[in-house]
Amino acid sequence: MKANKKRIVLSALSLVLVFCLLAGGTMAWFTDTEKVAGNFSAGILDIEVNPDPENGNFTTTKPMEFKNLRPMLLKNFDKELVEYDEATETFADVNNLENNNQDPENYPEDNLPIYFRPVRVENRGTLPIYIHLGMNATGKEDCTEPVLYGDNKYEIDQDLYKDKPCENTLEDALKIFVYKKDGDTWTRLENINLNKETATSNEKICYDPTDIIGANEEVTYIIGGYLPPEAGNEYQGQHYHGALEVWARQVDQGPYDHGNTGEDPEFITVDVPTTLIDVTVPGTGEIVEENLIIPMKFEKGTTQATSEEVESQIRQFLETYTHEGQAYDYAGSYAPPTFGIVDNGDGTYSADLGETYEILRIDVSPRG
Structure with a gap:
């Protein structure tokens, strides 16, 4: 009987050792973390x-x-x-x-x-x-x-x-x-x-x-x-x-185009800085894309873009615009979408949005 008791105790101790090894094994996976820097730089015209x-x-x-x-x-x-x-x-x-x-x-x-x-x-x-x-x-x-x-x-x-x-x-x-x-x-x-x-x-x-x-x-x-x-x-x-x-x-x-007589074209192009806001997101909305440049055309000599002209060209732009596979419809603007047009003197034109609005904010909603 004594011999049997010893065997039982040894067996119990063996089971304890096995469980300890199993517990240790589940916590011994190797792990590692690395960081990759992301640096963004704009191009240069020179x-x-x-x-x-x-x-x-x-x-x-x-x-x-x-x-x-x-x-x-x-x-x-x-x-x-x-x-x-x-x-x-x-x-x-x-x-x-x-x-x-x-x-x-x-x-x-x-x-x-x-x-x-x-x-x-x-x-x-x-x-x-x-x-x-x-x-x-x-x-x-x-x-x-x-x-x-x-x-x-x-x-x-x-x-x-x-x-x-x-x-x-x-x-x-x-x-x-x-x-x-x-x-x-x-x-x-x-x-x-x-x-x-x-x-x-x-x-x-x-x-x-x-x-x-x-x-x-x-x-x-x-x-x-x-x-x-x-x-x-x-x-x-x-x-x-x-x-x-x-x-x-x-x-x-695109190439410069000053017409057959060397004069400015009948229409001028203004690159308008814009931020699109998805207003369907609760709260203040969600930015779809910042600093988006929308090229807009106006008759030569135009110095002030009307809200009707700007809205029409925004709608045209959105007809083919997608962001991460999602298309959007025009849903309004934070302020009247109008601005002054400044001749830079080098064949290009800029949008003067005033001191209050440095960028045109446009409200959109997902299409479909």
Whole structure:
């Protein structure tokens, strides 16, 4: 009997040990936690313009110098533009008198005609862009032009009077062309004249290329200053001073479009910052999306958007809008959906919502 008692006690102790091991096993799973940082940064629009690519350094302050222009036939003018020199990787010989059978030795070395200047635009930002090229006369206060004396036909005397302050007199005759690389040759873009004063009704006074310039990419155009054969003696020694303006915007907006005449389009686009609020959620509602940009179109010249116009365009926008697979219907607004329209002066327009409302709050309800 004693032996049996010992076996029972041992068995009981064994069961206790087994249960203890099982209990310990259910608590011994390995666990671990890691954190991954989330960093958000906005893109950058940043362009540099270099009117003198052969020196290799970008600068937007060095002027393009065109000098010793002469009236000539357009077909002969185009001939004096030579191609980019692949061997030397330079535009040093972009002007070539010999193409019109003229000897450069007949000109003073420091006053050779320069009708063409390359302009290189580099996208130094992180976003792809569209660009716009335009020219505006600026005048030059520290510059003088000769006062020519004579009958304007046979006799010219430039030493009779002192020079006069520069009045951009050449503006009335000069045409400013844009050339683009087409394969291995440079082609003058038809019906583009950047000088507003001499542009005809079928000439556009700006150039809005449809080519995208990617981040860290660049493009080169050539600007040409042309005097037509009709330019008379009254333009000898006269000047034109202007600023070549290069604008850039993100590709989501599409290429610039200033119409066939170079003027602003019939309609303008205003990017309106908006926050959508789902008002069906009890309490104060729930934000569907913040800082949503809604592009709205208005007739050119509009300075104040009416609530009817804004509401109509919001409804149109919501017809195709979805957020995380959910569509929404217009349900009103926190305040009258109206705003002023501000011309930024660079082809873009902004919504002026006033000091009270920095962003347009729109109430919506889930559709379906």
